[in-house]
Amino acid sequence: MIPWLQGDAPFPPVSKALKEPNGLLCAGGDLSPERIVDAYSHGIFPWFSDGDPILWWSPDPRMVLFPDELKVSRSLRKRVQHFETRFDTSFRTVMERCAEPRYEEGGTWIVPEMIDAYTELHRRGLAHSVESWQDGELVGGLYGMALGKVFFGESMFTRVPDASKVALFRLVERLKAEGFKVIDCQQATDHLASLGAREIPRRAFAQLVQDSIQYPPFGERWA
Numbered sequence: 001m002i003p004w005l006q007g008d009a010p011f012p013p014v015s016k017a018l019k020e021p022n023g024l025l026c027a028g029g030d031l032s033p034e035r036i037v038d039a040y041s042h043g044i045f046p047w048f049s050d051g052d053p054i055l056w057w058s059p060d061p062r063m064v065l066f067p068d069e070l071k072v073s074r075s076l077r078k079r080v081q082h083f084e085t086r087f088d089t090s091f092r093t094v095m096e097r098c099a100e101p102r103y104e105e106g107g108t109w110i111v112p113e114m115i116d117a118y119t120e121l122h123r124r125g126l127a128h129s130v131e132s133w134q135d136g137e138l139v140g141g142l143y144g145m146a147l148g149k150v151f152f153g154e155s156m157f158t159r160v161p162d163a164s165k166v167a168l169f170r171l172v173e174r175l176k177a178e179g180f181k182v183i184d185c186q187q188a189t190d191h192l193a194s195l196g197a198r199e200i201p202r203r204a205f206a207q208l209v210q211d212s213i214q215y216p217p218f219g220e221r222w223a
Helices: 033-041 074-082 091-099 112-123 163-178 190-194 202-212
Strands: 024-028 055-057 062-065 084-087 127-134 137-147 150-158 182-186 198-200
Touching (some): 033 137, 062 202, 074 163, 112 137, 127 163, 150 163, 150 202, 163 182, 198 202
Parallel strands (some): 150 182
């Protein structure tokens, strides 16, 4: 059994999260900006399917990418110049593209209420998109949350080879210039590992977040 959040009840300690399924902490609550920011500040994120209650997660270990550890192939460096990169010009569209079904995965966890919630966070200057454009068309990108010196990556999409990788490359460039400490990738995938992401213990991640979010959030568009 997991706790059910009611009203403004606080999140349980992440140490209480289940081992199977890995990281499931609690259910319920809402997707208000205040609730989501509080969740990320404690290393927690929402992830649920359409029709299910809101589920909150904090897996152990945690997949992260340290900006200095991004692996960039020679071929990708050449591809960067094939795209125009924009920040925060089409946030909702990026989320909607990320929500489109993928053949290998079936459905999506980026349900309409999630899109509405993060679009509001974007309006408040806390959620951001990085976009790859070609010939005036949005062909790839990613989105996530920036709090203090942590970027919490959520999802990415691509319609042209390497478009999402170029968006990540440009994101890392920006984060390094701004002194960000880490990119949260949430859960391990082979794709993320190939780009330099690695797993660290949840306790280490929680401490890293606490040390890094003492900086005030940007609270402004990146465009």
